Amino acid sequence: MNRFDSVHNLAKRKIRQLGLTPPINMEEVIHSLNIEIVEKRNQYGIEAYSELGDNLRIVINPEMTYYVQRRNFTLAHELGHIFIPWHNGDIKCNFKDNYVKVGGKRLLDTQELEANIFASDFLMPQEWLLSEIENNRDIPFDKLVELIARRANTSIMACFYALERVLPSGYCYFVKRDTSEWWSFFTSRNTYTVNWFSYNEDRMKFFQNLSIKKELFRIGPYEIVLYKMISCPSKMELCNEMERNGGSIETLIDSITGGYRHRILPFLDVVLEAVTNDKYIAFVFQDDDLIKSFYSEKSPLLRIYGAMGYEEIREIVTLYGFDFQSIDLENSMVLLYISEKKFEMPRYTYTNPNILLRQICDYHGYDKRMLQSVNGVMAAANSAYGKEYSDEELYNWCKYKFIVDPYYEELVADRNFDKYIVNKIISMKLKRK
């Protein structure tokens, strides 16, 4: 469980303990907890801060918390600092966004974000929010936000955070305050899980291309761009569809996207992870450049294929008889999905692997550099995975390592080389014991 999950659970627990339902009057809650609220102006533009020493105190700036909703959210945020066990000292709060400027860089301020998550969950508990959404299914997004803000007696910004958690798959929205130059980005569950771009501006363009519908709203000082995306089916639905179509990822993607295949990109990882029983590795190429890879854990192919181009990879998987699917995703993008082949480890009568390797290298006219290189690969595999992997897994790891590197092409084609790998694994294992 990560820190954010802990904060969600904490808010849920506190709401239950205190027996609260929206609208929640924070002023009353805080007084009932015997925490002092002090009103104090300051000239630094600090809206509120918490003193988390022996005497718990919340200090708020009345000039900046004039509106009841704003004040309610601010107080819930401060209560978050008080309840979250790893927040301590005096915390001065920045309500503009969750970033701080350090040495000219924008860094995420985790404590502020956590306090916002707490406040949001506290004022708008998940079950309550779900029923509000269900009861108001047909109203536009901005009306939904306003309605929730009103019923929960909280700020509009708080609603954006809260809705992200409970909306079904398919919602992405960007929000910007008039006074800010930054867009905050929100996405409902299983909607945008692959990070294709690191900047918001790029991300907007990305959604522009992939969305089903774009809507613009304004609520008070907030500008909102809502992108409605296709929704990601549940794991069970994905598996059923995959079974129906006989294991074709291409058909699966067509059925999810209605033929607009590139719309799968935002949650491609969720789909691949859901339908894969075997180990796999998948690459997305655009104009022959590798732009993303997905893989199951412990895959022997992991770091190896990355450096290759589309054609090279295809050649190798064809040569060694891997199952693979190559799927056109439009916009000159291709998904290459490879099910990993497991090589069975052959049995041989024991031969000294070092003598064997020298013979093989001599036969092909290699000098001791090749010998050292091969030994280096085996030793590295042994020290990295020797204890953790079975003989078979180690054999597969080494085998992959050699077959995907053109440097070893000639050796790999030699039937005795396999015998060398097996004997080397056995001798390394004996030495470990």
Ligand SMILES: [Zn+2]
């Ligand atoms: Zn704060």
